[in-house]
Amino acid sequence: xxxxxxxxxxxxxxxxxxxxxTDALGGxxxxxxxxxxxxxxxxxxxxVGTDFPKEHIDLLIKHGIIVDGLEIxxxxxxxxxxxxxxxxxxxxLETQLNVFGDFNPILPESCHTCNSLLLGNIHPDLQLSxxxxxxxxxxxxxxxxxxWINGAKDRLDEVIKRVDIVFxxxxxxxxxxxxxxxxxxxxxxxAKGPKLVVLKxxxxxxxxxxxxxxxxxxxxxxxxxxxxxxxxxxxAGGFMGYLAKVxxxxxxxxxxACIYGxxxxxxxxxxxxVIKLANHAWEHIQLMxxxxxxxxxx
Amino acid sequence: xxxxxxxxxxxxxxxxxxxxxTDALGGxxxxxxxxxxxxxxxxxxxxVGTDFPKEHIDLLIKHGIIVDGLEIxxxxxxxxxxxxxxxxxxxxLETQLNVFGDFNPILPESCHTCNSLLLGNIHPDLQLSxxxxxxxxxxxxxxxxxxWINGAKDRLDEVIKRVDIVFxxxxxxxxxxxxxxxxxxxxxxxAKGPKLVVLKxxxxxxxxxxxxxxxxxxxxxxxxxxxxxxxxxxxAGGFMGYLAKVxxxxxxxxxxACIYGxxxxxxxxxxxxVIKLANHAWEHIQLMxxxxxxxxxx
Numbered sequence: 250x251x252x253x254x255x256x257x258x259x260x261x262x263x264x265x266x267x268x269x270x271t272d273a274l275g276g277x278x279x280x281x282x283x284x285x286x287x288x289x290x291x292x293x294x295x296x297v298g299t300d301f302p303k304e305h306i307d308l309l310i311k312h313g314i315i316v317d318g319l320e321i322x323x324x325x326x327x328x329x330x331x332x333x334x335x336x337x338x339x340x341x342l343e344t345q346l347n348v349f350g351d352f353n354p355i356l357p358e359s360c361h362t363c364n365s366l367l368l369g370n371i372h373p374d375l376q377l378s379x380x381x382x383x384x385x386x387x388x389x390x391x392x393x394x395x396x397w398i399n400g401a402k403d404r405l406d407e408v409i410k411r412v413d414i415v416f417x418x419x420x421x422x423x424x425x426x427x428x429x430x431x432x433x434x435x436x437x438x439x440a441k442g443p444k445l446v447v448l449k450x451x452x453x454x455x456x457x458x459x460x461x462x463x464x465x466x467x468x469x470x471x472x473x474x475x476x477x478x479x480x481x482x483x484x485a486g487g488f489m490g491y492l493a494k495v496x497x498x499x500x501x502x503x504x505x506a507c508i509y510g511x512x513x514x515x516x517x518x519x520x521x522x523v524i525k526l527a528n529h530a531w532e533h534i535q536l537m538x539x540x541x542x543x544x545x546x547x
Numbered sequence: 548x549x550x551x552x553x554x555x556x557x558x559x560x561x562x563x564x565x566x567x568x569t570d571a572l573g574g575x576x577x578x579x580x581x582x583x584x585x586x587x588x589x590x591x592x593x594x595v596g597t598d599f600p601k602e603h604i605d606l607l608i609k610h611g612i613i614v615d616g617l618e619i620x621x622x623x624x625x626x627x628x629x630x631x632x633x634x635x636x637x638x639x640l641e642t643q644l645n646v647f648g649d650f651n652p653i654l655p656e657s658c659h660t661c662n663s664l665l666l667g668n669i670h671p672d673l674q675l676s677x678x679x680x681x682x683x684x685x686x687x688x689x690x691x692x693x694x695w696i697n698g699a700k701d702r703l704d705e706v707i708k709r710v711d712i713v714f715x716x717x718x719x720x721x722x723x724x725x726x727x728x729x730x731x732x733x734x735x736x737x738a739k740g741p742k743l744v745v746l747k748x749x750x751x752x753x754x755x756x757x758x759x760x761x762x763x764x765x766x767x768x769x770x771x772x773x774x775x776x777x778x779x780x781x782x783a784g785g786f787m788g789y790l791a792k793v794x795x796x797x798x799x800x801x802x803x804a805c806i807y808g809x810x811x812x813x814x815x816x817x818x819x820x821v822i823k824l825a826n827h828a829w830e831h832i833q834l835m836x837x838x839x840x841x842x843x844x845x
Contacts, residue, residue, distance in 0.1 A: 430770045453751035454763070463842045465752070465765035472728045504845045544761045545843050547802045
């Protein structure tokens with residue numbers, strides 16, 4: 250059982266009300282893969298420049314992540330600088346696409362037998378190209394953002410028709426479906442083919458919406474958030490990592506996947522960059538998952 | 548087992564994006580009592596003017612609500628006019644206190660054996676006066692608002708020291724405790740004496756926070772909200788009505804109380820004024836409560 254994650258890999262400079270970091274490891278394929286690595290064999294597919302610190306690649310390898318699909322290209326790595334004044338919305342200060350600007354994901358042979366696929370938030374054309382490259386998966390999820398919903402809606406529609414799970418936040422879901430109610434909006438997405446919409450609500454948790462399924466999952470309570478960057482990616486990574494491990498989208502598996510995703514997101518936001526996500530004790534993750542079950546029990 | 552609810556009774560003129568009503572029945576003691584009446588014998592204590600339509604009193608009586616404590620005073624009834632452009636925040640257009648301006652709740656003899664008490668959002672001095680009038684209760688809850696947190700903090704502190712359950716929304720809780728984290732803020736409240744903080748999060752549900760308790764309850768999904776007025780009051784009414792019925796604050800009872808409160812709030816917001824809250828089928832309330840349990844089950 251294994252999971253391929255395709256997305257961005259970058260160096261982030263982030264300022265939040267409680268601190269700042271410069272050129273820290275980030276990107277959806279990094280957050281997602283680190284979170285997933287606790288659950289299943291994980292492949293990360295992305296591109297970095299020749300300036301990308303070797304220690305970051307070593308960190309991924311130390312986590313058992315297969316980096317065959319990590320292309321090192323002449324030039325500089327994708328860089329993003331952002332500031333949070335409001336925890337729910339980053340203000341972009343600078344974006345340097347660099348080698349990520351003409352990212353063309355090529356899945357190496359090693360990925361061709363994976364059973365799960367997580368398409369990080371990249372151009373829908375690239376997501377479709379990945380879908381065309383492998384046939385082995387039985388569970389496929391896609392993340393996206395308003396930028397593609399507004400700018401590449403038709404292509405995103407094609408992606409959505411071909412995946413099982415769609416991750417969106419409230420604003421994305423409403424915009425994509427053109428509906429005020431997130432529940433009506435989720436119906437619009439489900440009607441296109443996916444079996445599940447994972448509605449991300451940040452500090453208010455998440456909701457799983459499927460044809461015969463509704464499940465509310467709270468966020469893990471965090472007294473001091475330090476850096477929300479990558480929360481959605483580590484949530485999706487933990488979610489899909491667990492699903493890849495168990496191999497089947499049963500309602501019970503989806504609920505547990507959601508709780509594990511929530512735990513990974515909570516770890517992620519409680520420190521800058523990937524500090525808390527990397528090298529965390531499995532026992533603690535397990536304990537947090539059990540705690541969460543207790544807080545939902547009637 | 549019985550519940551006394553003390554609060555406002557008024558005639559509301561409300562405009563929301565989907566409609567408007569003029570001089571409709573409202574007030575915390577009305578929303579709360581109607582919601583509670585499905586669960587337990589309920590007494591409502593408040594004041595109205597001689598202009599108050601008899602049909603509204605008949606509606607309360609039809610719900611089995613004891614109105615001995617409903618004082619009819621020479622003058623006009625409390626009136627509030629508000630508009631919602633944003634569902635979470637009413638914009639007050641006009642407030643006429645009228646006879647409510649010198650409300651002095653006197654609990655009639657019939658209330659003196661009640662086992663539960665819900666102090667609606669009125670001046671803390673009045674809440675304290677009610678607490679001094681009866682001794683029979685074993686569960687007492689108080690609601691409040693930023694107006695008293697900012698303007699009568701010391702007296703509110705006295706109320707909080709003497710009650711078992713405090714209902715607050717996120718903003719009220721943070722302001723009251725002077726803490727950014729709602730979890731830290733809840734600790735501040737619990738340290739003053741209450742056994743439970745009920746954190747109200749509107750469309751994102753509620754959280755029960757006690758010394759050894761944390762419980763997350765989603766909101767019941769509503770596709771079209773019509774009028775959020777009284778959501779918090781009907782939530783508190785359903786919550787306390789159920790608790791009065793079962794008589795004990797066990798963790799299980801509190802969780803079920805929270806779910807019933809959520810159901811009553813959902814009914815309330817899905818129509819203007821008390822339309823959906825009044826004369827609702829018990830079987831449907833029960834069904835909604837069971838549905839909610841299903842959506843939280845792992």
